[in-house]
Amino acid sequence: MNTKKLKIGLFGFGCVGHGLYEVLQQTPGLDAEIKTIVVKQKNKSRRLAPEWFSYDKSEILNDAEINLVVELIDDPDAAFEIVKQALCNGKAVVSANKKMIAEHFEELLELQKQFQTPFLYEAAVCASIPIIRNLEEYYDNDLLRSIEGIVNGSTNYILSKTASENLSYQQALQQAQELGYAESNPRLDTGGFDAKFKLLLLIAHAFGIVLQPEQIFHQGINKLGELELNYAREKGLKIKLKARAFKNEAGKVCAFVLPEFVSKNDKFYQVDEVYNALQIEGCFADKQFFVGRGAGAYPTASAVLSDISALRYNYRYEYKKRQEDNEMEASENIFLRVLLRHPREASDEVRSKFLDTEELYKNKEQAYTIGIITLAELQSTLTTEDVSAVLMDLPNSAEVSQYSEKFGEIAWLQE
Amino acid sequence: MNTKKLKIGLFGFGCVGHGLYEVLQQTPGLDAEIKTIVVKQKNKSRRLAPEWFSYDKSEILNDAEINLVVELIDDPDAAFEIVKQALCNGKAVVSANKKMIAEHFEELLELQKQFQTPFLYEAAVCASIPIIRNLEEYYDNDLLRSIEGIVNGSTNYILSKTASENLSYQQALQQAQELGYAESNPRLDTGGFDAKFKLLLLIAHAFGIVLQPEQIFHQGINKLGELELNYAREKGLKIKLKARAFKNEAGKVCAFVLPEFVSKNDKFYQVDEVYNALQIEGCFADKQFFVGRGAGAYPTASAVLSDISALRYNYRYEYKKRQEDNEMEASENIFLRVLLRHPREASDEVRSKFLDTEELYKNKEQAYTIGIITLAELQSTLTTEDVSAVLMDLPNSAEVSQYSEKFGEIAWLQE
Numbered sequence: 001m002n003t004k005k006l007k008i009g010l011f012g013f014g015c016v017g018h019g020l021y022e023v024l025q026q027t028p029g030l031d032a033e034i035k036t037i038v039v040k041q042k043n044k045s046r047r048l049a050p051e052w053f054s055y056d057k058s059e060i061l062n063d064a065e066i067n068l069v070v071e072l073i074d075d076p077d078a079a080f081e082i083v084k085q086a087l088c089n090g091k092a093v094v095s096a097n098k099k100m101i102a103e104h105f106e107e108l109l110e111l112q113k114q115f116q117t118p119f120l121y122e123a124a125v126c127a128s129i130p131i132i133r134n135l136e137e138y139y140d141n142d143l144l145r146s147i148e149g150i151v152n153g154s155t156n157y158i159l160s161k162t163a164s165e166n167l168s169y170q171q172a173l174q175q176a177q178e179l180g181y182a183e184s185n186p187r188l189d190t191g192g193f194d195a196k197f198k199l200l201l202l203i204a205h206a207f208g209i210v211l212q213p214e215q216i217f218h219q220g221i222n223k224l225g226e227l228e229l230n231y232a233r234e235k236g237l238k239i240k241l242k243a244r245a246f247k248n249e250a251g252k253v254c255a256f257v258l259p260e261f262v263s264k265n266d267k268f269y270q271v272d273e274v275y276n277a278l279q280i281e282g283c284f285a286d287k288q289f290f291v292g293r294g295a296g297a298y299p300t301a302s303a304v305l306s307d308i309s310a311l312r313y314n315y316r317y318e319y320k321k322r323q324e325d326n327e328m329e330a331s332e333n334i335f336l337r338v339l340l341r342h343p344r345e346a347s348d349e350v351r352s353k354f355l356d357t358e359e360l361y362k363n364k365e366q367a368y369t370i371g372i373i374t375l376a377e378l379q380s381t382l383t384t385e386d387v388s389a390v391l392m393d394l395p396n397s398a399e400v401s402q403y404s405e406k407f408g409e410i411a412w413l414q415e
Numbered sequence: 416m417n418t419k420k421l422k423i424g425l426f427g428f429g430c431v432g433h434g435l436y437e438v439l440q441q442t443p444g445l446d447a448e449i450k451t452i453v454v455k456q457k458n459k460s461r462r463l464a465p466e467w468f469s470y471d472k473s474e475i476l477n478d479a480e481i482n483l484v485v486e487l488i489d490d491p492d493a494a495f496e497i498v499k500q501a502l503c504n505g506k507a508v509v510s511a512n513k514k515m516i517a518e519h520f521e522e523l524l525e526l527q528k529q530f531q532t533p534f535l536y537e538a539a540v541c542a543s544i545p546i547i548r549n550l551e552e553y554y555d556n557d558l559l560r561s562i563e564g565i566v567n568g569s570t571n572y573i574l575s576k577t578a579s580e581n582l583s584y585q586q587a588l589q590q591a592q593e594l595g596y597a598e599s600n601p602r603l604d605t606g607g608f609d610a611k612f613k614l615l616l617l618i619a620h621a622f623g624i625v626l627q628p629e630q631i632f633h634q635g636i637n638k639l640g641e642l643e644l645n646y647a648r649e650k651g652l653k654i655k656l657k658a659r660a661f662k663n664e665a666g667k668v669c670a671f672v673l674p675e676f677v678s679k680n681d682k683f684y685q686v687d688e689v690y691n692a693l694q695i696e697g698c699f700a701d702k703q704f705f706v707g708r709g710a711g712a713y714p715t716a717s718a719v720l721s722d723i724s725a726l727r728y729n730y731r732y733e734y735k736k737r738q739e740d741n742e743m744e745a746s747e748n749i750f751l752r753v754l755l756r757h758p759r760e761a762s763d764e765v766r767s768k769f770l771d772t773e774e775l776y777k778n779k780e781q782a783y784t785i786g787i788i789t790l791a792e793l794q795s796t797l798t799t800e801d802v803s804a805v806l807m808d809l810p811n812s813a814e815v816s817q818y819s820e821k822f823g824e825i826a827w828l829q830e
Contacts, residue, residue, distance in 0.1 A: 284717035
């Protein structure tokens, strides 16, 4: 097989951009070299000589010699403009920008088709874990049942610290920011948006369904309070922010991002700090578990590098599983067992939304309810700042069928 | 991309063969169908009608309509003849026979090249874990440092039972045999041969080095005694049979199969029963951990299925990393910290082989020594039935440099 010599135009020279530069220096056999680096700020000190840099994106986009654009900038809108133009100009593109990809998935599919140019983005999901490639190539026929995982390193770091060092959420967040594991504006991570964008990409490659970000419910970790953290500590559990997508018995896909309690014998329990982990369940292969660094310059750069390497062989995603009809389950039909923390005085109103309540607790200010609730009802309770949910587990189908019968029997729990 | 319609000739209809048949039935979209099944025994009752079966291998090998041979028989010599003939006849081949592949790797490479026919064998290593494909495609440029793992399900099942149910080795083996997790002649598994064959395949795809089975040292679990099992129980450790290959500081590859003590905070600690796990360490991607079922009809069939699916797109291994010069480290230069169990009276002789001895123990019959030993010396001690080793860890380079100095200072330990 003949390999293609790659001339790279690189957008962005932050942590990952610089990591990629170093990684390319150390893999001379790859036959790929950076020709031009376009950055935004002119007067920033950088670790390469000024002649490497340009501030004009056309110096990459209109350079006929450059056949590969690597986009590693922060701004998703600017990133989309760059990627669009590069694909239009017939250049292959590698990106790590999950927000941009999730928000423009359909357009990006269309552009790839129209201009027959490959667009790869392994680094956008779980950095070093080769999940997109495996979903696309390896699990293309093994009927997939579910994919779930810890897909955000910042929030996992914060949650790990609340567990291992008994830090409060605010203290752990501050520590993560000081160490560079969380942004100064951390909401994209802590609010669960980043996890949702990644889940959207995973769903596209696992089940062939392309969603809009608004179609996936997410709650991050920024509403977690000491009550839930203490509950976990007392019971020997950990809380992990997890993204899940699975097929239910009707064959429809259910998807959401929620903090979850994880017990000691759960594989995810040991996944701490900035590590990410994914579990895939197939009808035949059963459960596959992948763990790796979910963030960091080199792990992310190594995923970018694998995309670059694959482009030498003209690799592209085929989106073989793509299907037009959107087999998503309605949130009214998704049942969850959750711990819901809410103000003491709101108890009745909140509890009326549960199909079954199993445990109640209250102190002078707060209360929590553990029980079965639909995703739709859960969403409606989480609209206020002082209500927060942690998933206990997913009720099995026998349990689900009982709830409608049981509904109405829970008067004893009401005050 | 156009996909190829596949007509399959299947050799063998045991557990995995039947699993593959079922899996294919349930994935009609694959456009691959079994045309003929060749089996050995004529008078065996089978779960398909007799017209599916033939007893003459030429009915597959000389059938021009069959473009894919799936080889799932036990006998490695017969398997090699089938695979060779199929490749010569221009048919793609999928196999799960690690012993056959490990023993004929060079010839199989040559045949693929000569006849330009693809030969895939994902199911040969860790069944459902997609490791060969990932080493071949995804980690083709990320400079790999090491690959290590639990690659044999039978032995992991036996070892799990010695830990979780305090069974003796013999009791656990018997239970495994009763459940079909171990063969009636289990030596291929318990002796560490199977793990070695898999390691040979992993080394070829990880580092591009093709070895003969004799070049890799292996000790299985069949020599483990109650002394080592009790040592593990008392210290809260588990014993796992692990295959390892890693580059040392000189850039040379060290490889061996040995039982190892694994502590609670080790990722492999939780990998029990018939599960397999692999950890890959790359210079940039850092550590990647994969866990999945290492045996069983469906997990193995699902790996076969993924190979079949890839062949629709004319996928083949490119062996891009292949290198002729054999950069293996000599066993004299590989240092291990081991617990060596030996007869009480052999103590002096055994201990003289250690570079450094750290702990001694003896009772009325037996003794053990913990210390640093080269792989070459370890091999020479393990030639008798009553000596058995369990790896404690790999000494770091600072430690290694001390041993030659320390050598001679250990007289106080001698009797």
